[in-house]
Amino acid sequence: MIYFDNSATTAIHPEVLRTYTDVATKIMGNPSSLHNLGSTATRLLEASRRQIAELLHVHSDEIFFTSGGTEGDNWVLKGVAFEKEKFGKHIIISAVEHPAVKNTAAWLATQGFEVELAPVDEKGFVKVPELEALIREDTILVSVMAVNNEVGAIQPIKEIAKLLEDKPTISFHIDAVQAIGKIAVEDFMLERVDFATFSAHKFHGPRGVGFLYVKSGKRLTPLLHGGGQENNKRSTTENLxxxxxxxxxxxxxxxxxxxxxxxxxxxxxxxxxxLSKQEKVVLFSENEHFAPNILTFGIRGVRGEVVVHAFEKHEIYISTTSACSSKKNAAAGTLMAMHVKPDLATSAVRISLDHTNNMLEVEAFLTIFRNIYQEMLKVAG
Incomplete structure (x- = not known):
């Protein structure tokens, strides 16, 4: 088997799985309990928080645990919206956001908030001048992903941060789910960033776990109310x-x-x-300014799901667009925002690599690709 779908999810690292199993079987206390078992759980919880904070060069009290990227994105958008609605109801997101951001913003629009999309260029990069033109006095939030999950474009986070330097009333959120392990932490964990979303299963951790960076002093209305865990920010027993x-x-x-x-x-x-040598292949990802692991391409006249299943017959696993939308047989939202023609957008497939892959797998992939490509040429005419 060759697994080239690492942007959808990664295999849990054996050492990580061992840690999970050890904690699950040996540390049974609830961190909220007052007895010694609870205290032991609390110490491990806070040690984990400190380790994450140190790795991201932030303070431990700025890290809050979640169930993953979708919850984190929902929490930031809804939490900022309801916390700051008395100051304004205008929200800006990029046109190429993950559904966790885009659909949350759409829901907020039904609740009386105004959402505008910052456009991207033909390669998928946010147009910073156009984003700037959207900013108003009542703008309360700008949300832009660090690395696009469909084509791998590394967004101009530093430029946007500089744009927002003199606008402290606007919260700045980045979806960093696809960034960890792909681009340097210092390239997206900037001083001007107020919130950042992370998901463990994208970097060889367990599924159903994530964390949110909340800059010290920034307020966020909780999504979950209850026992007051996570400093009253997210009530639920922690998944220790x-x-x-x-x-x-x-x-x-x-x-x-x-x-x-x-x-x-x-x-x-x-x-x-x-791939660039093949006449009927269209490349939607490039090397410079793109994540090192994502390569999205299409074969003209062939739908992406046909190509995915052709590779699957050889136990090679790639995907169409993002895992969250691949089963809908729809054109990638990012490609549509890039003004790629619909018939070409629906041809897109994504290869997403990982350091656990190797050149032997790449060679095997290319051998199978050449065969599939010739077969598809016959079908596509």
Whole structure:
């Protein structure tokens, strides 16, 4: 089996799984309990929080645990909206956001908030001047992903942060779910960023766990009310085993970061070079200013799901667009925002690599690709 769908989810690291199992079986106390078992659980909870904070170069009281990226995005958009609605109801998101942001913003629009989309260029990068033109006195939030999940475009977070430097009343949120382990932490965890969303299963951690960075002093209306966990920000019994495993996964992912990303970059470059030689192949991702792991392409005249299933017959796993929308057989939202023609957008498939992949897998993929490509040429005419 060759797994090239790592942007959808990654395999849990064996050491991470061991941590999860050890905590789940040996530390049975609830962190909210007053007895010694509860105190032991609390110490591990806070140690995990500190480790994550140190790895991201922030303070431990700025890290809040969630169930993953979708909850984190929902929490920020709804939490900021309802916290700041007396100051304004205008929200800006990019036109290429993940459904967790885009659909949450659409729901807020039904609740009386005004949402505008910052456009992107033909490569999928947010147009910062156009975003600036959308800003108004009643703008309360700007939300832009760090790395696009469909084509891998690394968004101009530093430029947007600079734009918002003299606008402290506007909250700045980044969806960093696809960024960890792909681009340097210092490239997106900037001083001007107020909120950042993370999901453990994107970096070899367990599913159903994530965390949210909330800059000190920034207010966020809770989504969940109850027992007052997470400093009264998110009430529910903490998933201690998952949280400890997430801290371990983050540490392992950021170890030897440059070496890992260079390996992935080289694999992508080999695939890119081969695909670029084919007349009927359209490349939607590039190398420069794009994540090193994501390469999205299409074969003219062939729907993406046909290509995905053709590879699957050889136990090679890629995807159409994002995992959250791939089963809908719809054109990638990012490609549509890039003004790619619908018939070409529906041809898109995504390869997403990981440092656990290797060149032998790349060579095997390309061998199968050449065969599939010739078959598809016959079908497409």
């Amino acid at each position: 085993a998952g949280i400890a495993a997430t801290a371990k996964a983050l540490r392992l992912t950021l170890e030897n970061f440059e070496q890992k990303t260079e390996k992935v970059r080289q694999m992508k470059a080999v695939i890119f070079e081969e």
